[in-house]
Amino acid sequence: MEQENLAKLLAAFKFAADKHRDQRRKGAHQPPYINHLIEVTEQLVRVGKIEDINILLAAVLHDTVEDTKTTKEEIAEKFGERVSEIVMEVTDDKNLPKAERKEKQVEHAPHLSPEAKQVKLSDKTSNIREIAVDPPADWSKQRKLEYLAWGERVVNAGLRGVNADLEKLFDETVAESRRKIEAEN
Numbered sequence: 001m002e003q004e005n006l007a008k009l010l011a012a013f014k015f016a017a018d019k020h021r022d023q024r025r026k027g028a029h030q031p032p033y034i035n036h037l038i039e040v041t042e043q044l045v046r047v048g049k050i051e052d053i054n055i056l057l058a059a060v061l062h063d064t065v066e067d068t069k070t071t072k073e074e075i076a077e078k079f080g081e082r083v084s085e086i087v088m089e090v091t092d093d094k095n096l097p098k099a100e101r102k103e104k105q106v107e108h109a110p111h112l113s114p115e116a117k118q119v120k121l122s123d124k125t126s127n128i129r130e131i132a133v134d135p136p137a138d139w140s141k142q143r144k145l146e147y148l149a150w151g152e153r154v155v156n157a158g159l160r161g162v163n164a165d166l167e168k169l170f171d172e173t174v175a176e177s178r179r180k181i182e183a184e185n
Helices: 003-019 034-046 053-061 072-079 081-089 098-111 114-133 141-158 164-182
Strands: none
Touching (some): 003 034, 003 053, 003 072, 034 053, 034 114, 034 164, 053 072, 053 081, 053 114, 072 081, 081 114, 098 141, 114 141, 114 164, 141 164
16 A cells, blocks of 8 residues: 555544544443444455555544544545545434334445445444454344344345455354354353
C-alpha cells in the first residue's frame, strides 16, 4: 500500500477509535468496539485481497454514522464522497424498529454496490464469529441460531458474487459457529 493510502487508513482508524471510544461490543467480555472495525478491515485485506482504499476506509468507518453522532457529510469531508456513499449504503436507519431494520438489510442486499457488498459481507462474518465466540450473556441458544440464519439470509439475498474468498470465509464461519452453538447445553 502506498504511503498516502496508508496515512488515510490510519487516519480513519484514529477517527473511528475516537468516535467509538465509549462503546463496547455486546459480548459477555465486552471488547472495545474498535476491535470489530479492525477485524472487518483486516479480513477484507487478508482474505478478500482488497486494495481499494475507498473500500478499506468504508470498512473502518462503516458503523460511525449508525452508532455515533457522525454525519455522512463529515465522512465525505474527511475521507471523500465515495467513502461516504459506501458507508451510507451499509448504514441502518436507527429510527426504524429492530425487526424492520433487519428485514431492510435482506431487501437492500441485492442493490448494494460491489464495494458495499464486500464491506457488508466482512461485517456479517465478524458479527457471526462473535456470536459463537463471545455472545451477549443473555442470548439463548435459539437466539444465536436465529442470528446466524438471519445473517445467511442477508448474504444469500444479494451479497454473493463479488468476492469468492470472502464468501468462503463467511460460509466457513457460519458452519463453525453453528456447530459450536448447537453443541452448547
